[in-house]
Amino acid sequence: MKKKTVSLLLSLAMCLTMLPGQSVFAAETSTETETEAVSESTGNHVENLIVGTIADQNVFNSLTQTDAFGRMNYNGFTQGDFVYRDENNNLQPYFWKSFEISEDGKQIDFTIPLDAVWHDGEPVTMDDVVFTFEYMRDVRKNGSLQNLTEVKVTGDDSASLIFSEPDAYYWINSSCNNNSCVYAKHIWEGIDDPTTLDGPEAAIGCGPYKLVSYDSDAQVSYYEAVPENDFLGEITVDKVTVQSYSDETTLMMAMMNGEIDTMYNYANPIDADVIDTVQGTPDLDLGESDFTGCYQMEYGKDRAPGNDQAFREAASYAIDYNQLATTINGEYGKVPGKGVIPPSCKGYDESIGSLEFDADKAAEMLDEAGYKDVDGDGYRELPDGSQMDLTVIPQYSSKSMDMRNRIAEVIMNSLDKVGIKNHVDNDSLSNSEVWEDTVTKGNYDISITLTTSGMASYSTAFRYFMGELRDGESSWLWGTIRDDSFRDTYYAMTQAVNDEQYIENNQKLQKYVADTMAAEALCWETAFFPYRTDKYTGWENYPSWGTVHATTWYRLTAK
C-alpha cells in the first residue's frame, strides 16, 4: 500500500514537472550537370523511417550546423542544398536543377526550380538565392566565397556566380561538405548572428522534409515530407524520425532490437570492436565500405632528426603497421600505401607502393645514417653524438583520445624496439589549445592526426602537412613541410577548375610524400554504417557516409 502511495506521488510529481518539458511546435511553416530523377517507384512508400544518431537534439537552426538537426542537413534533408555528392564522390545538382562551371573556373551558371516552397508556405524565389550568396559572403564571411564579385540573375530561373579568382570549382566542392543551401530572405535578412534566432522559424528550409516537432527530453525529432520540394523525383519516404542515443554501443543495441532502421553519425563510422558484437545479427547489414579518411603521422621537420630524410625512411621501416591496423580498425584495417590517401579517394595513385615493417632493416638503415648508440645506454644518439629523445604528440580529441593514445603507444613501442628513445608530450594530451599551440610552433618530432572523410573528400590529408600557407591564411598550420613546390601544388589542387587538374595535382602530392617520407598514413580503414534490411529496400551505402544521404529520400521503398 505504502509502495503504491510512493509510486503514485512520484508519478504525480513527474506529471506536473514533465509536461512543460516537452517542446513541440509545428513548423507551418564546361560540363553541364542536370538533375536526374532518381526515383522510379510510385508505390510502397516508407511510412516512417527511423534514423538513429549520437548527436544531441537541442538546437534546430538551419545556419548553425549544430546537433543532429544541423548534421542531418548535410543530406539535403530540411534544407535545399545546392548540390550533393553521389556514391562515386561526383557532384550532382540538388536544389539547383543544373549547373555548369566555366573553363577558367571563375563562373558557375545554374538554374533553380520555380515550384519549390519554404516550409512556411512562401515560394522560393531568385531573390532568396541572391540574398543567400550575399548573406554568406558579407555577413557570415564564408571563406570560400571571399572572391565572389557578383550574383548575376540571367533569367527567371537562371543566374551566375562570378568570382574574381578561379574559385568556382573550389567553392562548389568545399561547400558540398558544408551544407551550402538556399536561405529564406524573409527569415534571415537583418540577422547578423544566426545563433540568436531560436524560434521555429530558424528551422525553416526548402528541403524535402520539414521539422514538425521535437522533444528534447526524449532526444527525438519528427519530420514529414514536403511533396513540392521533390528535387530528385518522387519522395518515397513520407516521414522521418531522428532518435538520439548516448553512444555507439547503445545505438547498435537499438538497431539490433529493431528500434531504429539505420544510423547517421556524419563522418564517424561504428568502431570495429563494436561491429564485432553486431556481426551475425539477422536482417542487419554492416554497411561496409572503404573509409576515405585516415589517421596519419608526420615527422617534425623543423629540427633533427625529423629533418633528415634518411632517418624518416629508416624509422618508417621500424613501425609495425599490422599492429597499427589491428589497433585502429581490428581485423578490417589494411597496411597503408606511401602516398597517404586511401584508394577510395579521388585521384588515388595505385602505382605508389605500400609501407613495410622490417625492424632489422630499420636498425641497419639507422646505423648507416649515423644514428648509433654511442654511450651504450640502449638508445641511439644523433649523428653528432648528442642525445635523441623524440617528442610524440597525438592530436587532442575529447571523444576519441583513447584511440589516439593507443596509436601513439604502438608507434612509440615500435621505435623503442630499434633503439629510438621517445616520449609522449603529456601537456598536449590535456587540452586542444595546448596541442594546437605545440603543433603550430612545430615543437614535436612525430605528430599523430586524423583526416575525416569530409576533409578527405576534397581538401585531403595534405592540408595538414603544410608548414606555410598562402597569404591571409594562418589556420590549421599543423605541418612542417616548408617546400614551396608542395604548397603551390596543394593550392593548384584545391583551385583546380576541373577534375583532371585536381587529380593531376593530387597525384603529385602523393608522390611527394612517398618520395620524401615527410608523412605517412597509419592505416587504411574499413568503415561501417549498419542498417536494417527487414522492412525497406533501395538502400545505397555510400562509401564513408552510410545509407542516409540526399538520395535516400527518393530511393528507399517499403518491402
Add this chain to the structure above:
Amino acid sequence: MTRHIAQKIATAFVTIFVIITISFFLVHIMPGDPVIHLVGQEEYYYLLDNDPETLNKLIARYGLDDSLPVQYGKYLKNIVTMDFGPSYTNQKPVVSNVLKACKWTLFLSIPTWIIGGLLGALLGVIAGWKPGKLFDKIMTPILLIVNTIPSNCFCLILLIFLAYRMKLFPINGMVSPGVEGMARVQSILQHMFLPLIIMILYRTSGDFMLMKSAVSQVRSEEYIMTAESKGLPSRKVLFRHVMKNAMVPYATSFCMQFGGILSGSMIIEVVFGWKGMGTILYNAVSNRDFPTAQFCFLLSAALVVFANLISDIVNAAIDPRIREEGIQDA
C-alpha cells in the same frame, strides 16, 4: 543551540563565497579560448585571418575583453540577480538549461538518497547486530562485490542483459518518443528504473558497510554489555543504546550524501543517456562554456555546504555532547 547554528550558517556563507571565487578563477585560468567554441573552430580561424573586427565584436558582446576583476564583479552581480546570461553553446539562458538538467538528475538522485539510505541502514543494522550470522554472511559479500565493481561496467552488464537481451527496459534515454500525459509519466518511470536500481544498489552497499561497521563497533562497548546484563530486552538495547550511538556517523554520512545529489550520478547518466547535471557540467567544461560551468559549480558547492550545515545541526540534535561542545566554544 541557536548560537551554534547561527555560527555554522555564517561559516557556510563564507565557505560558499570562497568557493565561488575559487571556481571563477579556476574556470578562467583553464587553457583555451572560449571564442573558438562560440563560433566554431573553422570559422574562428577564418575570422582571425580575414575579419578580426567581427571576432572582436563577439568578444565584446560576451564581455570576454574585460579585465579579470571586472569579469569577477559582473559574475558576483550575476549570482545575486541569478542571471548568468545565455549559454555559449546553445544561446539559451544558463539558469533554465541547468535547472532543467537538475530536474532530471533529481529524479534519479532523490529516490536513491532516500531508498538507498533507508535500505542500507536497515540491512547494516541487522548485519551489525548479529555479525557472522547467516544474514551477514550472505549480504556482506554481495554488497561488497557491488561496491567494488566500477559503475560503468555494472551499468553495461545490466544494460546488455536486462535491456538488450531480455528487453525488459528501454536501452537508452529518458522517455520514449511520441507519448503524452500519463503514458509519458509511465515511460519516464520505465526509463529511470534501470539507472535508479543501479544507483540504489551502490548507495545501499555503501551505507550498509558504514552502518554495519558502526553497529558492530557500538555493540562491543561495555555499556551495551551492562544494558544486556541488566536484563533489558534485545530490542530495547538495540534501539535505545546501539542505534542512538551508531546513528551519529551514519547521519553525518547521510546528510553529506545530500551534497552530492546533483553531481553524484555522472557516469550512470552518461551510460544511460540521461541528460542531467553530470552531462551538462561535462559539456560545459569541455566547451569552455564559462557561465554554465560556473553556475553548475555554484549549485553543487552550495548543496555540499548546505548538506554539511544540515549534518552539523542533525548531529547536534542527536548527540548532546556536540551541543555542549558548541555552547562551550561559544
